[in-house]
Amino acid sequence: MxxxxxxxxxxxxxxxxxxxxxxxxxxxxxxxxxxxSATQRELLTAEVVVKHNNRNDCWLIISGKVYNLTDYLVQHPGGVSAVTSYCGRGESHSGMTKALLEDLLIGILETNMIVKRSFRLA
Incomplete structure (x- = not known):
């Protein structure tokens, strides 16, 4: 029993x-x-992204997706200045984790507007 x-x-x-x-x-x-399902996200142009190029408003293009890194800057292990020089630019890759990037995704860059890593949009 x-x-x-x-x-x-x-x-x-x-x-x-x-x-x-x-x-x-x-x-x-x-x-x-x-x-x-990022295809449902807002389509953004390079002209829009380039306006977000400082520590108080920092957007970054990575592999055709646009991320808002503004709130992340203070958490970056290399400090704020390690990231701010890339604000408003296109990056071909990033060392940031995929999970972190998913949380920061705000839109998709128009496919004909993808830029190279070192190219300054403004």
């Missing part, structure tokens, strides 16, 4: 744990899909 109760409790705990894990992974996937 005691064994049946222990087995029942163990199975209940197992199923609750598995359900929790599966639910959590679905939530993470759904969040990623919402963010990844």
């Amino acid at each position: 005691k064994i049946k109760i222990l087995v029942g409790i163990s199975l209940f705990i197992f199923f609750v744990s598995v359900t929790s894990i599966l639910t959590a992974s679905m939530v993470v996937r759904n969040k990623g899909q919402v963010i990844a």
Whole structure:
């Protein structure tokens, strides 16, 4: 009798744990899909991005996507000045994590406006 109760409790705990894990992974996937559907984001031109080129308003183009780094600047390990020189520019790549970039995504650069890393838009 005691064994049946222990087995029942163990199975209940197992199923609750598995359900929790599966639910959590679905939530993470759904969040990623919402963010990844960047085609629904606003289309931005280089002329718009270049206006956001200082520490109080810093946008950056990375692989054709536009990110607002203004609030991130103070958190950057290299300091504010390490990033501000790139504000309002296009970057071909970034060392920033994909998760961080997803949170900062504000729009998509018009495809005919993608610029090279070292090219200053203004």
